[in-house]
Amino acid sequence: MSNGHIFIGETIGTAVLILLGGGVCAAVTLKRSKAQGAGWVAISFGWGFAVLGGAYIANGYSGGQLNPAVTLGVAIKSGVWHTVPFYLMGQLLGAMIGAFLVWVAYLGQFQAHLTDPEVIGEGETSPEGPETDRKGRPAGPVLGIFSTGPEIRNPVQNVLTEVIGTAVLVLFILTQGMTKGLALNGTGILLTSLLVVGIGLSLGGPTGYAINPARDLGPRIVHSLLPLPNKGGSDWSYAWIPVLGPLAGAAIAGGLYKLAFT
Template identity: 80%
Template sequence: MSSGHIFIGELIGTAVLVLLGGGVCAAVTLKKSKAQNAGWLAITFGWGFAVLAGAYISNGYSGGQLNPAVTIGVAIKTGDWSKVPVYLAGQLLGAMIGAFLVWVAYYGHFKAHLTDPEVVEAGRGADPAGPVTKDGDNPGGPVLGVFSTGPEIRNVWQNLATEIIATTVLVLFILTQGMTKELALNGLGILLVALTVVGLGLSLGGPTGYAINPVRDLGPRIVHALLPLPNKGGSDWGYAWIPVVGPLVGGALAGGIYQLAFA
């Protein structure tokens, strides 16, 4: 695979992944959406189908990794790190594009939600039940969950451990299905990965919202910070390192476990 194919494949695939995944979060969250309050099952299956679509689209071009944790795991498995920067660049930019498209698709709903009197009254557009910073502001706003993840119980080591464990399971599953720098997963393998993402959401997604992908969280969080959304609240940068570091550690652990147990 050429660097150009890898970059374009990862950019488009990750954009589709985040568009559909962020889209289901927007559908469940935003006022006047037909799917408002559809619940956690809708979100987990929505993200599973998002992985399915993004990976199928990009599989022939880049192998459909779409996740720096997967890219790190594959690099450890194969020993080839030469294309890792290209993968990461395409993934991050794609995630930002996907998040921007969620805002475009739900533009009117974001406006309706963030100008709703109940939301505005809830303290600078933030959840009054959430944690509060020294300046009295909430670290996350009423639509941050459309873009990025956040913990239900804010405990650094528990949150980090949850992301590491879940990502290790995901990447180890992918590696044992045969993904390398030259061999993409077949159609059945992609379907099984998508179902694994659904399973991880159902089993381990409750504590943190299961980022299990650094760019899936970081790219949309940057977009949330930049978009002109009224009363949007903060972007919770104090937490933002956990869904980046945790999955990267999990991907590296999965690569190490593969080398020790399966190579």
């Protein structure tokens, strides 16, 4: 596959991933949404189906990696590094496009949610700056639709949670090649999507399981740029954790694969 195919495939596939994944977060979160309050199980399955859709769409063009952590793990396994920049650029751009489309799809719900007196009362920004609301909290009231955040803000625990979840994901993907034909016929994508659901249900509670740097960083940038009323901060003080944690987890998974399975 050419570098152009990689870039196009990853851009489109990641855009679909974030559109559907961010979309389920918006559906569950926003007022005047029919799915409001559907809960964590709906979010976990929504992200699993988002991976399924995005990866199938991109598979023929780029392999459907859609995740810088997966790209890093695959590069460690294969030793092929020259295509990595094209994967990363497509993934970040696609994540931003997908997040923007979530806003377009839920435009009325965003407006209703962020002008609701109850939400404004909890999420007003403070004079100290846009990164904290009036109660000193770093995240705005709809930031969770775009990016992740911890339930308990402990950087060491938060990083370790992302490392562990991503290592499971990447090791699962890398070992698919050990089962003949699994990674080639589409079954591997289906199983990976189910694993994402499982990671969400089992390990998503502490941090919201980014397990994908582009999935978190691209939408966080879009959140900071969108003209959302009363949106609060984008929590940039936390943003390094869902980037470095997954990359570290991928490096561990890649190293473990080479040590144990080759």
